[in-house]
Amino acid sequence: xxxxxxxxxxxxxxxxxxxxxxxxxxxEGPMPTIIVGKIVERWIDSERFEGDQxxxxxxxxxAKVEVIALTQIGNDFNGEIEAGEVLKVHFDFSxxxxxxxxxxxxxxxxxxxxxxxxxASIQTSTDTDHADRYRINVYEKIKK
Numbered sequence: 001x002x003x004x005x006x007x008x009x010x011x012x013x014x015x016x017x018x019x020x021x022x023x024x025x026x027x028e029g030p031m032p033t034i035i036v037g038k039i040v041e042r043w044i045d046s047e048r049f050e051g052d053q054x055x056x057x058x059x060x061x062x063a064k065v066e067v068i069a070l071t072q073i074g075n076d077f078n079g080e081i082e083a084g085e086v087l088k089v090h091f092d093f094s095x096x097x098x099x100x101x102x103x104x105x106x107x108x109x110x111x112x113x114x115x116x117x118x119x120a121s122i123q124t125s126t127d128t129d130h131a132d133r134y135r136i137n138v139y140e141k142i143k144k
Contacts, residue, residue, distance in 0.1 A: 030074065030075040030076065031072060031074045031075050032072070032074040032076070032121035032122070032123070033070065033072060033073055033074035033076065033077045033081065033121065033122050033123075034070070034071045034072040034074070034119065034120065034121050034122070035065075035067050035068070035069065035070055035071065035081070035119070035120060035122050036067075036068040036069040036071060036117065036118070036119050036142070037065040037066060037067055037068060037089075037117070037118055037119075037120065037122075038065065038066045038068055038115065038116070038117050038118075039063050039064075039065060039095070039112050039113065039114050039115065039116050039118075040063070040064040040065065040066050040086055040114065041063060041064040041114065042060040042062065042063040042064075042095045042112070042113075042114060043060055043062050043063070044056070044057075044058070044059065044060050044061070044062070045061065045062045055093075055094055055101045055102070056094060059094040059095070059096045059101060060094060060095045060096065061090055061091050061092070061093075061094045061095065062088070062089070062090055062091075062133070063088075063089050063091060063095060063112070064086050064087070064088060064089075065086065065087050065088075065089045066084070066085070066086050067081055067082065067083050067084065067085045067086075067087065068083060068117065069083055070082070070083060071119065074121075076123065076124060077124075081122070087122075087133075087134050088132055088133040088134070089122070089133060089134045089135065089136055090133045090134070090135050090136070091112075091135075091136050091139075092135060092136065092137045092138075093105065093109055093137070093138065094111075095111060095112045095113075096111045097109065097110055097111035098111070107138075109138060109139065109141075110141045111141075112139070112141060116141060116142075117141070117142040117144070118139040118140060118141050118142055119139065119140045119142060120136045120137075120138065120139035120140065121136070121137070121138075122134050122135070122136055123135045123136075123137075
């Protein structure tokens, strides 16, 4: 079984193990869309964060992500994402390991390199300058 098949199976099992995100987290609210993704390309958007001392000014926060699987369709999406698509995504806490960049995070993120697989909730962008990009806050790296 390939790493992609394994990741898809794990994600599907995770999605079936709970009726909703509310059950998993104990928090009521709209259900998010959860994907299994693969990093295709990553880069620093120097124009977006130039000179404001934001960690994304010196660490890659932008990526092209191939959607491997949709494990949950949330209230905020109406079928516009499909497995196999490649999306532009902004990662709020960067694609580098976060222990030094964001020491205030309770659980540091491992960082993601090209070809790494992950599972995450994905949101539409709220940044009008980059309305073409989706957003990911935190993610779980899938070990190969």
